[in-house]
Amino acid sequence: MYQEWIDLGLSKGITDLQVFSVRNKSLKLSVYQGKLDQHVVSDVESVTVRGIYNNKLSTVRFENFSNLNVSKMLNQLIENAKALTVVEPAIIYAGSKSYPEVKDELFDFGSVPVTEKIDMLKKLEQHILDNEFVTQVQSTMYQELDTKTTLVNSKGLHLERHNTYAYAYAIGVFQKGEDIKTAYDIKLAKKFSEFNAKEMAETTIKQGVSKLGGISIKTGSYPVVFSNEMFADVLDVFTSIFSGEAAYRNLTPLKDKVGKQIAGTHINLIDDPLHPDAYFKNPFDDEGVACQKRYVVKNGVFTGFNHSLKTASIFKEEPTGNGFNGGISTTNFYIEPTLTSFDKLIIDIKDGVYITDLVGLHAGVKVVSGEFSLQASGFKIVNGKIDHPVKMIVVSGNFFEALNHVTGIGSDFKFNLSGIGSPSVYIESLMIGGEA
Amino acid sequence: MIKKTELQHLLTEALATGADFAEIFIEDTKSSSIRVTSGEVTSIDLGNVFGAGVRLISGLDEVYGFTNDVTYPSILGVVNNLRASFNGELTKVVKLGVKKPFTYNIKRPMNQVHTSEKSKRLQDLSKQIKNYDPRIVQAITQLLETQQKVLVANSEGIYQDDIRTYTRIILMAVAQENGQMQQAYEGPGRYMGFEIFDVIDTVALANEVAQSAITLLTAEDMVPQIMPVVLHNAFGGVIFHEACGHPLEATAVAKGLSPFVGKLGEKVGSDIVTAYDDGDVPGAWGRLSYDDEGMPTQKNLLIENGVLKGYLIDYRNARKMKMATTGSGRRQSYKYSPTSRMNSTYIAPGNDKFEDIIKDTKYGLFAKKLGGGTVVPATGEFNFAVQEGYMIEDGKLTRPVRGAMLIGHGKDVLFKIDKVGDNLEFGQGMCGSLSGSIPVDVGQPTIRVSSMTVGGSGGKK
Numbered sequence: 001m002y003q004e005w006i007d008l009g010l011s012k013g014i015t016d017l018q019v020f021s022v023r024n025k026s027l028k029l030s031v032y033q034g035k036l037d038q039h040v041v042s043d044v045e046s047v048t049v050r051g052i053y054n055n056k057l058s059t060v061r062f063e064n065f066s067n068l069n070v071s072k073m074l075n076q077l078i079e080n081a082k083a084l085t086v087v088e089p090a091i092i093y094a095g096s097k098s099y100p101e102v103k104d105e106l107f108d109f110g111s112v113p114v115t116e117k118i119d120m121l122k123k124l125e126q127h128i129l130d131n132e133f134v135t136q137v138q139s140t141m142y143q144e145l146d147t148k149t150t151l152v153n154s155k156g157l158h159l160e161r162h163n164t165y166a167y168a169y170a171i172g173v174f175q176k177g178e179d180i181k182t183a184y185d186i187k188l189a190k191k192f193s194e195f196n197a198k199e200m201a202e203t204t205i206k207q208g209v210s211k212l213g214g215i216s217i218k219t220g221s222y223p224v225v226f227s228n229e230m231f232a233d234v235l236d237v238f239t240s241i242f243s244g245e246a247a248y249r250n251l252t253p254l255k256d257k258v259g260k261q262i263a264g265t266h267i268n269l270i271d272d273p274l275h276p277d278a279y280f281k282n283p284f285d286d287e288g289v290a291c292q293k294r295y296v297v298k299n300g301v302f303t304g305f306n307h308s309l310k311t312a313s314i315f316k317e318e319p320t321g322n323g324f325n326g327g328i329s330t331t332n333f334y335i336e337p338t339l340t341s342f343d344k345l346i347i348d349i350k351d352g353v354y355i356t357d358l359v360g361l362h363a364g365v366k367v368v369s370g371e372f373s374l375q376a377s378g379f380k381i382v383n384g385k386i387d388h389p390v391k392m393i394v395v396s397g398n399f400f401e402a403l404n405h406v407t408g409i410g411s412d413f414k415f416n417l418s419g420i421g422s423p424s425v426y427i428e429s430l431m432i433g434g435e436a
Numbered sequence: 437m438i439k440k441t442e443l444q445h446l447l448t449e450a451l452a453t454g455a456d457f458a459e460i461f462i463e464d465t466k467s468s469s470i471r472v473t474s475g476e477v478t479s480i481d482l483g484n485v486f487g488a489g490v491r492l493i494s495g496l497d498e499v500y501g502f503t504n505d506v507t508y509p510s511i512l513g514v515v516n517n518l519r520a521s522f523n524g525e526l527t528k529v530v531k532l533g534v535k536k537p538f539t540y541n542i543k544r545p546m547n548q549v550h551t552s553e554k555s556k557r558l559q560d561l562s563k564q565i566k567n568y569d570p571r572i573v574q575a576i577t578q579l580l581e582t583q584q585k586v587l588v589a590n591s592e593g594i595y596q597d598d599i600r601t602y603t604r605i606i607l608m609a610v611a612q613e614n615g616q617m618q619q620a621y622e623g624p625g626r627y628m629g630f631e632i633f634d635v636i637d638t639v640a641l642a643n644e645v646a647q648s649a650i651t652l653l654t655a656e657d658m659v660p661q662i663m664p665v666v667l668h669n670a671f672g673g674v675i676f677h678e679a680c681g682h683p684l685e686a687t688a689v690a691k692g693l694s695p696f697v698g699k700l701g702e703k704v705g706s707d708i709v710t711a712y713d714d715g716d717v718p719g720a721w722g723r724l725s726y727d728d729e730g731m732p733t734q735k736n737l738l739i740e741n742g743v744l745k746g747y748l749i750d751y752r753n754a755r756k757m758k759m760a761t762t763g764s765g766r767r768q769s770y771k772y773s774p775t776s777r778m779n780s781t782y783i784a785p786g787n788d789k790f791e792d793i794i795k796d797t798k799y800g801l802f803a804k805k806l807g808g809g810t811v812v813p814a815t816g817e818f819n820f821a822v823q824e825g826y827m828i829e830d831g832k833l834t835r836p837v838r839g840a841m842l843i844g845h846g847k848d849v850l851f852k853i854d855k856v857g858d859n860l861e862f863g864q865g866m867c868g869s870l871s872g873s874i875p876v877d878v879g880q881p882t883i884r885v886s887s888m889t890v891g892g893s894g895g896k897k
Contacts, residue, residue: 394891
């Protein structure tokens with residue numbers, strides 16, 4: 001089918017084109033108060049066609065594969081290409097010399113009866129409800145996905161990848177007096193047997209109970225330690241500053257910083273599509289370029305931007321295998337951990353804040369300036385130890401300044417589901433807004 | 437396309453194992469994005485979302501399935517898969533009604549305006565921003581157009597189509613000086629076609645965005661403190677949307693996850709607060725003729741003079757809550773089961789003049805433009821970023837401030853509103869929730885909240 005579309009496109013005068021198809025089969029279940037609340041099954045294929053016409057590259061996405069619609073879409077692609085005025089490299093890729101091998105096991109989640117999955121959620125909900133501080137479980141969720149990706153282009157490239165996984169979580173509502181907190185912990189699994197309702201409930205309960213009884217703190221600057229998950233979330237928001245597209249479009253302050261010191265000498269930021277701890281591994285990007293491990297920041301020095309085919313050509317560099325979704329993104333991007341345990345990381349802090357929760361990252365961060373101001377909660381650190389919980393505070397600062405004032409990096413490394421990894425990170429000082 | 441008789445068969449098949457409600461939603465959506473960077477047309481993308489969603493309900497239990505193969509055998513496959521969840525018998529006869537007319541008054545739909553005309557507008561606006569000041573280093577403009585054709589058929593006889601046309605203009609400026617970068621943004625949208633350019637003064641807006649980025653270059657970092665906050669009209673309404681709108685959706689209320697549960701007829705805010713959610717404001721970004729369950733949209737009173745008057749309710753939650761639907765069933769696409777959502781949500785205008793509200797404030801923050809925000813429904817805690825803010829000192833607007841973050845509790849803030857202006861405006865956004873991302877209006881006149889916690893990185897010693 002894809003080859004026919006390519007032939008049709010070529011016959012219409014498109015010089016080169018690529019068909020990128022993602023087929024997603026999914027099952028989603030939700031249990032609420034011991035009963036099945038949501039049950040969603042789906043099977044959807046979406047196709048993205050990129051084509052070059054008159055040296056201009058344009059993209060169409062569609063889900064209707066009737067001959068009539070495909071032909072219409074290709075005509076539209078040509079019309080859109082004609083309307084582009086910018087002169088930029090337009091490339092459909094012939095392929096990399098070799099592609100890394102991904103040793104990810106596939107699991108047929110469909111082979112496990114739906115009732116077993118529902119039971120797992122019921123148990124998860126019940127175990128959390130059993131805790132004395134839990135007033136209710138707001139929602140539970142189980143989703144399994146089977147994703148097949150196919151890339152075929154007119155340069156003869158044909159690549160495929162297949163991925164299966166499932167995840168589950170439950171959001172518990174915890175209350176102590178007037179104080180209400182929610183907590184959840186997403187468990188991602190490559191096999192159904194990795195789900196253990198009891199363990200998952202315990203993690204959620206531990207998190208929820210620890211947040212209760214929080215009080216605000218006095219406004220002022222404090223040493224701040226971000227938990228591994230929270231620093232990963234912050235890093236996540238800033239990945240676009242390392243993009244070649246942002247450099248080309250004047251949307252990153254790192255534009256003239258290649259080869260320069262942008263962070264403390266102990267900071268290493270790495271993009272590794274095949275990191276063994278990562279949940280998703282990519283042998284190739286959406287343009288067919290082989291993915292590879294790369295230091296983005298080495299010993300505090302910015303080594304260069306992440307590139308797609310287009311930006312690599314503009315900057316006369318090699319593509320880095322970061323061309324995803326028509327733009328540029330990281331694969332598995334992380335800050336390198338050290339051997340310092342968490343206890344040791346905070347031991348010298350007399351009066352500080354440990355942040356375990358940030359809310360509103362999409363709104364409270366200005367990526368180009370690096371400024372952030374975020375609703376937070378966590379714990380007070382007193383005399384080198386975790387003390388009482390704090391809540392309803394705002395932590396503010398500048399990401400670029402913070403990278404130059406990292407006092408310590410922990411060993412408690414973990415990846416989040418969007419492929420950003422971090423250990424706990426200690427920033428010398430940040431502004432905390434709380435009580436007068 | 438699937439015929440009416442085929443839909444009737446499919447719905448009957450769906451009820452064969454005891455479900456007491458079945459619904460089929462078919463969608464064909466075209467969307468286009470044209471992007472101009474520094475005066476050059478840099479990308480034009482076209483998208484087509486096409487598929488069918490099937491929903492079965494028995495009592496309060498729901499199953500949902502979807503496919504992009506919109507043929508009778510494929511949808512029947514989904515139906516058979518879903519109905520296996522129930523075991524009972526067919527109890528109902530399905531008879532589809534007649535389609536009712538929907539409002540369609542689009543003057544210039546996306547496929548009837550040539551791309552070159554669209555590009556030219558965007559290029560002019562991009563240049564307008566770029567030439568505003570030498571410190572502007574980047575000007576991005578974008579036109580987002582969507583035409584969503586839907587058809588809803590259900591076992592209660594609803595057989596309704598609708599065509600929704602949305603157009604949005606994005607303007608963004610980046611200013612740079614002394615190694616510092618600041619950005620500003622506007623994104624007006626309407627339920628209309630290319631005639632949006634006739635109703636919005638885009639040139640004035642381009643200048644405003646450029647000026648906003650320049651102003652931010654010299655703004656001081658906000659010093660964290662507790663203070664009165666004057667929230668300006670239009671996008672200032674995001675605070676009501678997040679802190680009160682979401683908790684009034686049946687998704688939160690039916691599960692008891694809202695501070696407004698069981699409070700109908702009770703005082704939930706100060707006397708000067710009246711608020712609506714309206715699904716039928718002509719030309720509004722949050723508008724629809726019929727919701728995604730085939731119900732006509734309507735104007736819903738939420739709060740009247742501080743007293744809670746109503747919720748936003750979809751079909752399934754109406755069963756749970758034993759209340760009527762409010763035309764609020766919405767979804768991003770066929771990939772989502774519909775649920776209760778907002779359309780154009782706003783605080784109704786009051787009597788105060790904008791100038792008087794500022795004059796009356798001895799010391800405080802004027803939040804001219806808000807960025808996004810978040811609320812945790814169970815706790816009611818919310819946060820909002822201030823995109824552009826000014827200090828109010830002795831009843832006058834003085835220094836610009838940046839990086840301010842407002843935090844608080846939804847249930848407190850409504851009571852703390854002590855001024856409501858007469859200058860109601862809407863602001864546009866995409867609202868993400870259970871049933872995906874949908875266009876909504878937020879709105880309000882200028883209001884004052886007597887006291888809020890404001891965060892920021894200023895005043896560091």
